Amino acid sequence: MTNPLFDTLFGCHAGRKAPFIYLPDGREISYDDFLLLTARFANALTKLGLNADDRVAVQIEKSPEAVAVYAACVQAGLVFLPLNTAYTPDEVSYFLENSGARIFICDSTHSVMLRPVAQASSAQLETLDADGSGSLRDLANTMPDNFETVDCNGDDLAAFLYTSGTTGRSKGAMLTQDNLISNAQTLAELWKFSADDVLLHALPIFHTHGLFVAINTTLVAGGSMILLSKFDLNQIIDQLPKSTAMMGVPTFYTRLLDDPRFTGELACHMRLFTSGSAPLLAETHVQFEQRTGHRILERYGMTETNMTTSNPYDGERRAGTVGPALPGVEVKVTDAVTGKIVSDGEIGMLEVRGPNVFKGYWQMPEKTREELREDGFFITGDLALIDEHGYVQIVGRDKDLIISGGYNIYPKEVELVLDEQKGVLESAVIGLTHPDFGEAALGVLVALKGSAPDLDAIGQNIAQSLARFKHPRKLVIVDALPRNTMGKVQKNVLRDQFKDTFL
Ligand code: MLC
Ligand code: AMP
Secondary structure, eight states: OOOHHHHHHTGGGTTOOSEEEEOTTSOEEEHHHHHHHHHHHHHHHHHTTOOTTOEEEEEOOOSHHHHHHHHHHHHTTOEEEEOOTTOOHHHHHHHHHHHTOSEEEEOGGGHHHHHHHHHHTTOEEEEOOTTSOSHHHHHHHTSOSOOOOOOOOTTSEEEEEEEOOTTSOOEEEEEEHHHHHHHHHHHHHHTTOOTTOEEEEOSOSSSHIIIIIIIIHHHHHTOEEEEOSSOOHHHHHHHGGGOSEEEEOHHHHHHHHTOTTOOTTTTTTOOEEEEOSSOOOHHHHHHHHHHHSOOOEEEEEETTTEEEEEOOSSSOOOTTOOBSBOTTOEEEEEOTTTOOBOOTTOOEEEEEESTTSOOEETTOHHHHHHHBOTTSOEEEEEEEEEOTTSOEEEEEESSOOEEETTEEEOHHHHHHHHHTSTTEEEEEEEEEEETTTEEEEEEEEEEOTTOOOOHHHHHHHGGGTSOGGGSOSEEEEESSOOBOTTSOBOHHHHHHHTTTTTO
């Protein structure tokens, strides 16, 4: 027996002295050292009483040790459950309870606040800080640096990634070892990643993009990464000359283009820039090419499906499209009502099938049935068309979702919190064009009769329940929400009315 994901990503590098992680302060971590640390963490997690399939929830800053905890979970057959570091204790509480995580690892600066949250859901709390220290590290330091890799099947769960739902309740997307292996191998081959690559890694590692697309692809190729704690323009400008590839959300590219230090010369030795998680404006694509000579390679994916389509490495990278389906992945565009395939070039619902598609939502069989068809096609909620060359164009969303700087904001979740606020009768949250984040949220409130809601107080209050990135950038009050004859709020009317708010 083996552990296919561990063997494919990590085990194959045992003993390699080549660098895996570079840090901006000049430190280097070899594959060999990384794997010894991984084994110590795997031993520590096992020592804490965890068994195969137990969930390990982490809300920790990006660091080599955080990556090693991910690797340790894979080695020990545990299910890795990363959480956005911006989530509030209220939000974390839901994830711990819903997932039944046995252990919760957080930054020690938040441990006082989060300990009761962990206790309430019977998760043991351990700490791991950005500098790699903490209670989990202390325990790991007492452990051997070899670990007998736990046997797994490709169909076993490797990770839970929570994705918000249109009802306001987050769903745990269950990703198997095979989901991750197939996507990493396909992307590494398609994007020509090799052991010579140095990926400039500035994405967060609690989402598919930074965790799986960036790290797994690098690992499959045996390349290295410059691990930045976050996207910081000065650091990017400093590190670009040492890199060969960068993966980003569109905000990375618009911010780079706004900086005169970002020149063609700075990017001249780069091999690849990719973009995803949100639509890249054709205008950004064109400006980027004019400035650097590089055509950004745009791809498309989702938490539930990993990556689904990609513009080609060698062929035409077409602005405004996300390219054809990845090898081994099927896409089709269907009529949202009948489920039948629409004619070529017509807009409909994008559906995806392949080894990349997740297993279902944790303990939500009905939600799973609604979105994952029996024949294996996953209904993405994205509206798309496929042109005669097989290139997919994402033209909109059937789901009520705002994507702000690559983070998803589900209006319903925010509306539920706004509706609770003093003096508020009801609310609607809409996404509007924003020059930096692509889209940003506007909260439209209707006051209770005779009340005058205090917008500043509301802004502060919602911080209790919602991560900062979900907060509406602005709140406005209207007399009434526009509704159609069925009583449904017409968000398109509101979007039109407030379209220039952030411009
Ligand atoms: C930060 N803020 C955001 C925000 N990011 N608000 C809305 N949307 C965002 N994306 C808040 C901060 O808390 C801060 O609040 C204020 O906005 C300004 O912060 P900033 O310093 O300008 O932001 P920064 O830290 O630089 O972050 C911006 C960013 C970051 C774009 C670099 O959001 C980011 O790394 N995004 C990537 C997200 C990602 O990886 N998505 C992949 C999902 S996977 P205040 O209090 O100061 O006002 C997926 C599948 C797929 O979608 O296909 O890939
Ligand atoms: P998430 O649930 O965080 O994984 O976000 C997935 C969503 O991001 C998809 O359903 C799309 O709406 C969006 N998305 C990802 N990549 C792209 C892209 N290249 N262009 C447009 N939308 C994208």
